Amino acid sequence: MSCLVIVEHNNANLKSVTLNTVAAATAIGGDIDLLVVGAGCASAVDIAAKISGVSKVLVADSEEYAHQLPEDVAPLVVRLADAYSHILAPADTFGKNLMPRIAAFMDVQQISDISAVISDDTFERPVYAGNAIATVCSSDTLKIITVRTTAFGAVEGENAIAAEIVALPAAGESGLSEFLGTESSVTERPDLAAAKVVVSGGRALASSENFTLLERIADLLGGAVGASRAAVDAGYVPNEFQVGQTGKIVAPQLYIAVGISGAIQHLAGMKDSKVIVAINKDEEAPIFQIADYGLVGDLFEIVPELERELQNLLAQ
Amino acid sequence: MKAIVAVKRVVDFNVRVHVKADGSGVETANVKMSMNPFDEIAVEEAIRLKESGQIEEIIAVSLGSAQCQETIRTALAMGADRGIHVQSNAELQPLAVAKLLKVIIDRENADLVILGKQAIDDDSNQTGQMLAALLGWSQATFASKIVIGDRSADVTREVDDGLETIRVKLPSVFTTDLRLNEPRYASLPNIMKAKKKMIDVIDAAETGIDVAPRLATLKVIDPPRRQAGVRVASAAELVEKLHIEAKVI
Numbered sequence: 001m002s003c004l005v006i007v008e009h010n011n012a013n014l015k016s017v018t019l020n021t022v023a024a025a026t027a028i029g030g031d032i033d034l035l036v037v038g039a040g041c042a043s044a045v046d047i048a049a050k051i052s053g054v055s056k057v058l059v060a061d062s063e064e065y066a067h068q069l070p071e072d073v074a075p076l077v078v079r080l081a082d083a084y085s086h087i088l089a090p091a092d093t094f095g096k097n098l099m100p101r102i103a104a105f106m107d108v109q110q111i112s113d114i115s116a117v118i119s120d121d122t123f124e125r126p127v128y129a130g131n132a133i134a135t136v137c138s139s140d141t142l143k144i145i146t147v148r149t150t151a152f153g154a155v156e157g158e159n160a161i162a163a164e165i166v167a168l169p170a171a172g173e174s175g176l177s178e179f180l181g182t183e184s185s186v187t188e189r190p191d192l193a194a195a196k197v198v199v200s201g202g203r204a205l206a207s208s209e210n211f212t213l214l215e216r217i218a219d220l221l222g223g224a225v226g227a228s229r230a231a232v233d234a235g236y237v238p239n240e241f242q243v244g245q246t247g248k249i250v251a252p253q254l255y256i257a258v259g260i261s262g263a264i265q266h267l268a269g270m271k272d273s274k275v276i277v278a279i280n281k282d283e284e285a286p287i288f289q290i291a292d293y294g295l296v297g298d299l300f301e302i303v304p305e306l307e308r309e310l311q312n313l314l315a316q
Numbered sequence: 317m318k319a320i321v322a323v324k325r326v327v328d329f330n331v332r333v334h335v336k337a338d339g340s341g342v343e344t345a346n347v348k349m350s351m352n353p354f355d356e357i358a359v360e361e362a363i364r365l366k367e368s369g370q371i372e373e374i375i376a377v378s379l380g381s382a383q384c385q386e387t388i389r390t391a392l393a394m395g396a397d398r399g400i401h402v403q404s405n406a407e408l409q410p411l412a413v414a415k416l417l418k419v420i421i422d423r424e425n426a427d428l429v430i431l432g433k434q435a436i437d438d439d440s441n442q443t444g445q446m447l448a449a450l451l452g453w454s455q456a457t458f459a460s461k462i463v464i465g466d467r468s469a470d471v472t473r474e475v476d477d478g479l480e481t482i483r484v485k486l487p488s489v490f491t492t493d494l495r496l497n498e499p500r501y502a503s504l505p506n507i508m509k510a511k512k513k514m515i516d517v518i519d520a521a522e523t524g525i526d527v528a529p530r531l532a533t534l535k536v537i538d539p540p541r542r543q544a545g546v547r548v549a550s551a552a553e554l555v556e557k558l559h560i561e562a563k564v565i
Contacts, residue, residue: 069482070455071455074449093458093473093474093475093476094475094476096458097455097457097458098445099442100410100444100445100446100449101446101448101449103411104411104414104445104446104447104449104450107411108530109409109411109529109530109531110410110440110442110446112441112442113439113440122534126439126539127438127439127536128327128333128342128436128437128438128439129439130539131332131333131335131342131538131539132333132335132536132537132538132539133536133537133538133539134438134535134536135533135534135535135536135537136531136532136534137531138531139530139532140530174454176453176454176484176485177455177456177482177483177484177485178482178483179480179481179482180481180482181480181481182477182478182479182481184477184478184479193476197565232495233495238479239460239478239479239493239495240476240477240478245436246354246433246493246494248476253564254562254564264329264332265329271539271542274564275558275564276542276545277554277558288547289544290542291544291545292546293545293546293547293548293554293558293562294547295547295548295550295554296547302551305550305552306551306554308551309552309554312555313555313559313565
């Protein structure tokens, strides 16, 4: 068996979800190679070569891969596929966009969003917004997999000797798509999907400005800020804040849901958090059914109080 | 230009699903079924493109059992022009769906395809990307804005870092995200009119496509249930519990 993990990176750095994806590959077993596709991605390659358990790092470093568009990356992966039994990527917007394109080229039925490895061909995956867990067995020779990264602890440690780096020739540009631009909110806070603490707000926050109340709590705890779909739809925060079935999946040590009622679709994105706190004025809100600690009341009184209490604790 | 929208019949998003006692799947008998919400957004987008004169015809396609025709009728009532039902009582997995859709698209000479980014039942998020690969077309997934140009389309996509804009060559496959539009409700007169619109039925077996599932579902179980915890009376008590009891701060 041999696994190929597609590294998610921005040419300079790896996205931390790559470490969780390598952990899933480790659970499958066999040799693990990484693939870094980018432009001017030498520093990402250096970091990748040190990841514990990695045999080889394959690198396609060329201008046409600057934005890693699936129309360009998929043919490159297809050329490598015959050497592997499993190809994995994180089940985030990068992996979800790319992997099915590879799978169709290889005539493989992809296994999306695996949350556990039972054997080299059998996996668990959540379905129906996480309200059921299916165990599925693939009959394809090649397994193409996206990984629910919150379900696999990041691999730790470094290779004593950096993995071998193998340069690949570029596969050429498809000419089908081009990158025009990106818009993202600049933040010093940790990545939502990997944060140890997440403070999320719902429609009850009532404005974009009121989210600063949550940002102050997040900053005291070194956490990230998230949101329900309702808050994103209302325009209080941008789309990348959304936690849920179709947004980001998070599983922090501590999840604080403020003014979020707890629709099934939101719970799907956070119910694997270690400790859940719910603050809501409606004591019947479904979020309380899964919260470890519930506090009923007006968030505009409770959140500033919480900030003061946290400051007191941290001052000790 | 001609657009194809793919619509899937799924358990309604408001239904709390129950795992069957024998572990073979989730209970779908006597459960409210609806069009996949992301597919409603796809239908709406096609209708808007037609209303603005950018496409001439919208064909709604659904694959599966006879009841899928209800889902096609919903699309027709919203404003699609005609329907195609690919009849099959087998379990159709995303690769098989993509292959069957390709057959329809080749037959119809469609210029663009719009689908939901994922179905809310099996949450796979694969069909659009697979279809684009099989057609050799560009793909614009998780779209929150689509601007059709002359031979290309500019598409804003919802990605983990925020929003990304790409230009894709036409023909192309688009998959919809939540904020692309707000789907309309079908009016009563339009529901009546939709009953007269044509739905072609194609037997999946006659397409020659091998639709046999590649993934066998061995069992389906309930996820671990979280127990409701305790109520605290104040922010002070909450901080104390998180610090001393839960030890997370």
